[in-house]
Amino acid sequence: MTRSIRPLVAGNWKMNGLKADIAIAAEVAKGYDTVLKQGVDLAICPPATLLFTTSAALIGARIATGGQDCSTQNSGAFTGEVSAAMLADAGANFCIVGHSERRTLHGETNATVMAKAEAAQKALLVPIVCVGETREEREAGKALAVVKKQLRGSIPDGATAATLVVAYEPVWAIGTGLTPTAADVAEVHEAIRAELGRLLGKAAAAGVRLLYGGSVKPSNASELMNVANVDGALVGGASLKADEFLAIARACNG
Ligand code: PGA
Numbered sequence: 001m002t003r004s005i006r007p008l009v010a011g012n013w014k015m016n017g018l019k020a021d022i023a024i025a026a027e028v029a030k031g032y033d034t035v036l037k038q039g040v041d042l043a044i045c046p047p048a049t050l051l052f053t054t055s056a057a058l059i060g061a062r063i064a065t066g067g068q069d070c071s072t073q074n075s076g077a078f079t080g081e082v083s084a085a086m087l088a089d090a091g092a093n094f095c096i097v098g099h100s101e102r103r104t105l106h107g108e109t110n111a112t113v114m115a116k117a118e119a120a121q122k123a124l125l126v127p128i129v130c131v132g133e134t135r136e137e138r139e140a141g142k143a144l145a146v147v148k149k150q151l152r153g154s155i156p157d158g159a160t161a162a163t164l165v166v167a168y169e170p171v172w173a174i175g176t177g178l179t180p181t182a183a184d185v186a187e188v189h190e191a192i193r194a195e196l197g198r199l200l201g202k203a204a205a206a207g208v209r210l211l212y213g214g215s216v217k218p219s220n221a222s223e224l225m226n227v228a229n230v231d232g233a234l235v236g237g238a239s240l241k242a243d244e245f246l247a248i249a250r251a252c253n254g
Helices: 019-031 034-039 048-058 084-089 100-105 110-122 135-139 143-154 182-200 202-207 218-225 242-252
Strands: 008-012 041-045 064-067 094-097 126-131 165-168 209-213 232-235
Touching: 008 094, 008 165, 008 209, 008 242, 019 041, 019 048, 019 242, 034 242, 041 094, 048 064, 064 084, 084 110, 094 110, 110 126, 110 143, 126 143, 135 143, 143 182, 165 182, 182 202, 182 209, 182 218, 218 232, 218 242, 232 242
Parallel strands: 008 041, 008 232, 041 064, 064 094, 094 126, 126 165, 165 209, 209 232
Antiparallel strands: none
16 A cells, blocks of 8 residues: 555446346445545446446445446447446546456557546546556566556556556456465556656656556455555456455455
């Protein structure tokens, strides 16, 4: 953790969740007690279809919501796309961009990710820009180089601590139950902070929240969240269970 930074635990529901599952968000709200509220921010990123109702259900709970992706465009003839302005209108505060599932399954390049991050910022959403290496890249000793290149290509100019969150998600750790060692996470997060310093200036970079994501669960959350420069978590599978998501939030709360 970085002492001066208020941590954020964000749940990425991915393509999971029907109306009835808003109960999960309500359960999280119930468990977000005074102690947790004092120390950690929470966000839930449901599928776009549930964003409006989830946001409405969380008003008063001080839990933010977010989209999982957005269009690079504001509006118009883009069948099937959802704009950042629409997500904001549905109550979102954040938008995940550049998740590895988007980068690999939908061919999103760094340039696309940057355009999406800028679109999110324009709609006053805070983009959660995801970066991370594949297993082959890590084994070839290229993890840091890959992550730095992704940052250079996908972080909008002029972003600040208030307008940007970065998530380090090693592709091989997502949904696999595998996690990097604390030392590996520390090395990458330190490199991310340094690269952001070069891109945005040291002062801005010092306050940007750097989340770790990839198989975070209650049993490993304390170890991962105690790593230097880890300011929270982006949680997939475990965010679909209110008790697990809350346990991760508590781990983040020191
Ligand atoms: P996971 O997913 O926690 O299920 O590994 C993380 C993510 O993809 O954001």
